[in-house]
Structure formats: C-alpha cells, structure tokens
Amino acid sequence: MGRPRDKIRLAAMERGDSTYMGNPCYKGHSGKRYTCGGHCYECQQIKGPALAAEYRKTPAWKAYQKEYRAKYGKDPKNKERLREIQVRWYVKKYYNGDMEHYLHVQEDKAERRAEKAAHEAEVDFRRQLRKNR
Numbered sequence: 001m002g003r004p005r006d007k008i009r010l011a012a013m014e015r016g017d018s019t020y021m022g023n024p025c026y027k028g029h030s031g032k033r034y035t036c037g038g039h040c041y042e043c044q045q046i047k048g049p050a051l052a053a054e055y056r057k058t059p060a061w062k063a064y065q066k067e068y069r070a071k072y073g074k075d076p077k078n079k080e081r082l083r084e085i086q087v088r089w090y091v092k093k094y095y096n097g098d099m100e101h102y103l104h105v106q107e108d109k110a111e112r113r114a115e116k117a118a119h120e121a122e123v124d125f126r127r128q129l130r131k132n133r
Helices: 007-015 041-056 059-072 076-094 099-131
Strands: 019-021 032-034
Touching (some): 007 019, 032 041
16 A cells, blocks of 8 residues: 555644544545544444444354453453453543542442441441340
8 A cells, every 4th residue: 555645644644643634425424534544434433333243243253252261361460451451441431531530439439338348247246236135
C-alpha cells in the first residue's frame, strides 16, 4: 500500500491521530474517518460489533477460547494481568478514566463491607448470649 493521497489524512497520521475529518461516506455519515485505512468511523461502529458478535458464535471461536483458557487461565500472573486490564476498562467506561475516583469508591465499599461484617458478628454474638441464658 502506498502513501495516502489525502493531505488531511496524512497530516493526521503525522500527528499520531487515530481519526480525522474527511469527506462524508457514501451512506451520508459525518466524514469522521480512521487514519489507518481511511474507513468511515460511523460505518465501522455499526458493522464492527455485529461482525464480532457473529464470529463469537462460530465453533472456531469457541474452540480458540477453550484452548486459550486451558493454556493461560490457570497461571496466577495471567489472572493478575487480566484483572488489571478489566479494571482499566471498567474505569474508562464507568468513571471516565478517573482511577482515583474509582479507588475512592472501592475503599468506601470495603469500609461498608467491614462495618456490615462487624455488625453481623455482634448480632450473632448477642443471639448466642440470649440462647445460652
């Protein structure tokens, strides 16, 4: 593949941008395009998840997942790495990338769990006292 002919796209690539505003696609979308291939951003957002969901239903995907989990699922290093990736994704999606806020919320939840456990232990202790009278 040669260099892109579109000067706007070329400038976006040089800046390191993943998207740029080019000509609208033939379906009439806004004109936001990917720099790597020049494809319409909105078309890919519509088509991509549908293709991925369709592929995940195939026996090839299921076999690959089974093999991958058997190979890497037991290793503690991989579990830790996977957990880190999941947390980063969750923070990006639900906390707008604010890791400090996420950690603060998790600390609050841990404190509430500890308080609840302490309260339940106290209630159980009092029940035992009443029972032994």
